[in-house]
Amino acid sequence: MAASKAIDFSRVFPIYKVEHNCIVSMQGDLTVVFKIDHADIFTLGSAEYEAGHHTWVKAIKTLPFGTVLHKQDTFYKKLHRANMDASQSFLTLAGENAFEGRAYLDHTCYLMITKKPEDRRTATSGYSGLMRKSIAPRQTTSPALFADFMEKVGAFERILADSGLVSLRQLTDDELAGTTGKVGIIESYCSLLGTGERPLLRDVHLKDEIRIGENHCQLFSLADVEDLPSFCGSRVNYDRYSTDKSKFSLGFAANLGLLLDCNHQYNQFLFIGDPQKTIKELEAKKLRLHSLSAYSRENAVSRDAVNDFLNEAVAAGRLPIKAHFNVMAWTSDQAELQEIRNKVSSAMAGMDAVARQETDGAAQIWWAGIPGNAADFPVNDTFDTFVEQASCFLNMESNAKSDGTGIRFGDRNFGRPVYVDLFDEPMKTGLVTNRNLFICGGSGAGKSMACNHMLRTLYDEGTHCVTIDIGGSYKGLCDLVGGYYFSYTEENPIRFNPFFIGTDDVLDIEKKESLKTLLLALWKRDGEHFSRSEYVAISGAITLYYEYLAENPSVFPGFNSFYDFLMLEYMQVMENGKVKEKDFDLGNLLYVLNPYYKGGEFDYLLNATENLDLLNERFIVFELDNIRSHEVLFPVVTIIIMEMFISKMRKLKGQRKILAIDEAWVAIAKTGMSHFIKYLFKTVRKFNGIAALITQEVDDLISSPIIKETVINLSDTKILLDMRKFMNKFDKLQETLGLSDKAKALLLSVNKANEKGKNYREVFIDQGGQKLSVYRNELSVAEYLAYTTEESEKLRVMEYAEKYGSMEKGITVLAEELRQKKAQ
Template sequence: MAKTHKKVFDGIFAQLEETDGDVVLFDAKGSPSVIFSMTNPVPRLCTDPERYMLFQDVLANIVQTLGEGYALQKQDIFCRQSYHHEIPDGAEYLTRSYFAYFDGRGYTEIKTYLIITQEAPKGQFVQYDPKRWLDFHSKVSKVDDILSEKGIRHRRLSKPEVAEYIHRFMALHFRHGAFSMTNFKASDEYLRTGNRIIRSYPLVDIDEINLPSVVRPYTETSVNGYPIATDVLSFLAEVPHADCVVFNQVVQIPGQRKLLRKLQGKAKRHGSMPDPSNKIAKADIEEVLNILAVDSSLLVNTNFNIIVSCAPDKVTPVTSYLETKLYECGIMPSRTAYNQLELFIDSFPGNAYGFNPDYDLFLTLSDAALCLFFKEHLKGCEDTPLTTYYTDRRGLPVCIDITGKEGKLKMTDNANFFCIGPSGSGKSFHMNSVVRQLLEQDTDVVMVDTGDSYEGICGYFGGTYISYSKEKPISMNPFKVTREEYDLNFGEKKNFLKSLIFLIFKGSEAPSKIEDMLVNQTIVEYYEAYFHPFDSFTPDERDGLRQKLLVAAKMENDYDRYAEKMDDIEEQISSPEPPAQIESKALVLPSEERRLKLIRQCRAFRAVVLDRASTPAEKEKAANKIEVYKKELYEASMLVKIDKQIDHIEEQKRRLKVRSLSFNSYYEFALERIPQITSLEKIHFDIRDFAAILKQFYRGGELEMTLNSDIDANLFDERFIVFEIDKIKDDPVLFPIVVLIIMDVFLQKMRIKKGRKALIIEEAWKAIASPTMAEYIKFLYKTVRKFHGIAGVVTQELNDVIDSPIVKEAIINNSDVKILLDQSKFKDRYDDIAAILGLTPIQKQQIFTINALNNKEGRNYFKEVWICRGQNSDVFGVEEPPECYWAYTTERSEKEALKIYLAHYGTMQEAITRIEIDRKKTGIAKYLDFARKVNQHQKVMTLWENQ
């Protein structure tokens, strides 16, 4: 007997071979199997029941495709691993700290294998059958195609991989790295191997079959008051004390006709004995037969087996946990599984036909059996050149493409975003994390802040921190335009300047069409005068202007003025000689020369009319000619005036010189040019109000430097610039203007510099969310994506989203990336927000799971955030190491304490390192408590003893 036990694993498999690239595993009876490694398509906690249903359909399709004589085996392996990430050479200090912080953190890895097995002929010596062999490979290829078509990641295992998989299963050791075999000792309760216990838990006792009457591919659990869809057996990823859990799922597809005949006969036998229990049994069988006749379901033999590896003293709590969780699902696992060694051997990959049909398999419908198949996977890292690290819901670092457009899977058309999170939700902490990772990956970042939220990270990266004050204002020259920008992007620049001028002139009030036309024209002519100084009109320009003024002149005339003019012309052609002053001119205008010519012709025809020798017909013809020429003479008279007017306009334009570009020169140009335009066009514009309102930014005005000082050229080369404008956030005039010109600085940087650029505006964006600014914000959001740019706004008030049409039209509709933090306080009135943001019911459920899971144990300060890129949305954790916390903190006491360390140690990196070392030495858990202690001493900890 002992000898038999030593060789108990010898008779499981017959051969492992590779033919034509296909690796086939044969069991002891000759049944061939092909093994796929795959990833379940449903993310854990995705909350979407539809995704479970879709995978259920894929599995049902596979079962239908395989048909009779095949088995589908699926193994989901849950193994405890330790996190490790290779830190690239040259990584930043904070990045090294990040991965060092997570190094060694335990997590449960999910590996999934799908095995297709063809049943060997029974009761005869196995012989090669070319038809069955071809059918087997054909079915395997079809399953491969189904998985590919549905976008489910999978691949066939190679020969070494299959061999390793089988050996790891035998050792039940799936942790990364080397493993070893040891002896097995079997008992009725479990198997012992080395210092571990392996125990199998069959889900079904076939003598009782305690399963729920109705099963679905998913179950629902309540999180924060919302029903969330999860896998029926999702708890398998959280089995306590277990180092490895294997969920073995087997579906055998027997001959259907034989089973149907047996069921029909069984129904007749129950019907022949008319007692209540037999009536129920008959009704159940008939219901199954009806389902089989109507639906595409099949009768299948199934086995579901949970295999757990744990320490010997943990068997009882593991068993208790599994029984409790299965009971919650309506499943009563078998308590009589005394064939532990047999169950373990039968669960080997490729051994789907090893189960004893008398006590290991139960008959059910394929759809019902597939509902119990595990369908979830853990979040994994995305294939993207731009990596932004978050954690999954259990604390494992995963990288995503925050833009949604740079990764292998394109989710968005642009990377613009908005971020909404109430105070205390971790909004600034999250944005600090994103900014750090963007900067580390060669992104130029410009930030507009009101609250010193980015002072620490700016100091760490050695960025430029510009804080606005009355004594030291942020001075720029938004009117300065290069020749290249004028030639290529003047339309964009013009729209910006128009928005700026109206922001000063009208505030939040929308300009009238006349005002818009006037300011637009002055901007165009201002730059035309600078880049193309005017000398004189060309003949074509003069002719075009002449026609324009002629039309305007005719528009001004009425019938009385026309009749009066015609009487004057009659008098001119009746006089014997032309006016001497005109005839005496050596040079006359073309229009005047034509007028004199027409007068002479009219006089000639008038002579014909007065000549008694003329016939009546000649007189009539001459009279008609006179009337025609009189009308031409009328127009010629107008043209004489128009030519003089053109001369005057020409002289005006010649006087309008622009020698340098600034608000000062524009102001002077506009005040001279606008009255000329209003006079010419006969329109009204209050030039005095315009001049008075803009005057504060003009030469000698209180805010002259704001728009007339060339920005430091070095800013264009800075990778990280923070404009801190908290000190003027309550100035209704200056605040929005400074925000706007900072945005223009970014646009100049965006056009000139190569690579990725990001503009992030915190609460300051509300200053420019006005009708005047709507078009410019739209322009900004649409323009940045053409230059590999990102524009983002950050706010804490949901009402900002609801109440502002500018936010909806200009920002939300042009942002493919939505970022929301904890919204639980608003959930009773969230329908309006959901409608504006275009959230689906599933996304709403995701949002209200933020910070609602029991997943905080053993983790540093962290908050969760919902990120939606296009239609792809999920919840991630923002968890950072202590070093990053010190760099990000917005708590004033913590920032002051860090500044004390910075003053002592000289560099931000050293200051962060030392303050964290000292905090750990004291054993103080909370950063704020330690910071208060430092502030109390006003010295670094090493100097406290000397104080």
């Protein structure tokens, strides 16, 4: 048998030219193309799907008769490319390297609106431009008709853009036709190349199969009413993420979008004709079926269906249109074709539809899918419907978007790294009015991992991080970055030196006020008032003490030398000034402060000689587990921490700083420091600061007025982890957190259907009640080892750190051992 002769593509190619940001076909069809950005998948609620559907219906009805709307969603399998910049920190590089080569589907969507000439012949499978040996261009549209068409397209664009659920951008000539260095959308379609890639010529084979270059393509259509689902809607319940208490919404056509895990293209064609002409044709069809109904029950059923369609079109004022939907999937490996057929069939069955693989008609359908050639679609491969039903089949979702900078999370579908900016961009756009965080999750939900990951990212960006912890969750990270770690043990009790002034610090009014607050707190009991004379006397003592230090540089600043100064120097000052004991009892002050002086019970607390420069240290952790119930130590330590952070807030101008209070807030509130939490959450925004409160006690969350009235109201960003164990008390929790029903559905879906073989926890992030998303918090082995709170793992990390000389080297060796063990 003689081989088929190849056809010169240029002789039958249906596109005439690209001009004025439009595609002009050989038949005189005019096409405007928009690039569409959809909302992130798994972020929309039922009300938003309904609103989106209503918006599409409204927009489509503005288009003139003789218009074809072609929406083309293309999904390419790609591999994530990591940013291995050597200037990045150890853990950042480890995280980037862990995701190198992660497979995901890259999504691009183009919306093409084609206006056919008035006298254009209707295309069929037997009359298509593909069947011709050559095509001569027709006269193009007149300027008046072009202007009228563009006006209608402009109204269509505004309706969609105003919904806020999609954003549109019209493509330029270069993006349509391509350049010498980058393919345009026409070449991208004909060569199966991703947009923006370099041009690559590929043969197109259409005789026995669609084969483009080395890619074998299979086309599956939804074009016969018998194959379509019985019911359709703007959304469906996604059972994988739904619970008994909540229904998780997903777009009706999502199964043919990002949930179909293979290279594929989902084409959606809507043909808007003259409704009166369509109704007239259907009336004739009904009469024809009526006359044949006596010979076949199928004809009677079809007659009744056409009659019902006509009744609804007239009674409800519906816009009748023709529609066609198809999925073209491809692979370079013929052995995978059966797997692709199974995937597409399963996806369509999930919509309650039947997948019909096109064979003889596949070439004409593919040909009509060329951008700008939708008017050449064979009408016999379409079905009659209304615009409301057809719009249900439009893809409504896209991949999770990355902010470029911020905290690295992973998208929910594939685990591809996405960066989430929680602080800067949301403030600029008005999404949030403060940078405060409220973080809540039950035990084992991954709260410590998420908080460590956030603090490490902020630290790498130059933020001053101060953490108050109960439980030792941040020891590994603190050791790794070389920060200050304060904890209390009998052998090594917690030590501070509030009297020490660093090289970049000065004795200003704020420092003096901080010391006065501390000394008065040590002297007076809770609720005991101090007199004006006592306040003035302590203020004077502090001023004279620092003058004394300047004159005696050999004296080391600390509580011991301050106490000595009070006994030896300030006592004489009091006597010379003839200060009466009733106005200021220095003896009583010295007696009460004696436990903090050398030889006293707490002589270690205020006389530290190391870790002194807290103002300039960027990573500080206070682990207070052993003293949280101590009536003396805990209040004093708390005051020192609070005053230290306020000093950072006010003196480190232009620098980001964060105070994270992890579980310690309960003890802090009990010691009368709740006013500080309120002050912090109200004020920190003005100093480029972040206040973060972290808890796992949901009962305390519901009952605490501090949380309900201050923290939640003044935390525009909420990071919530797995709450399913609290499902039975979720109504109160929802009320306290101010969560919408959409937020409830998203939150209860966290960790419900995690990918098998991957070790991660999911987090729900609510920003301003407007941007709601769930992400994976998937960590590299090195990051996990640095953040782990498991006792056995922490001990092993410390063992390796000691053995190999540093935390970084120890974690590197241990991580490699664990990777090799897993690979075996």
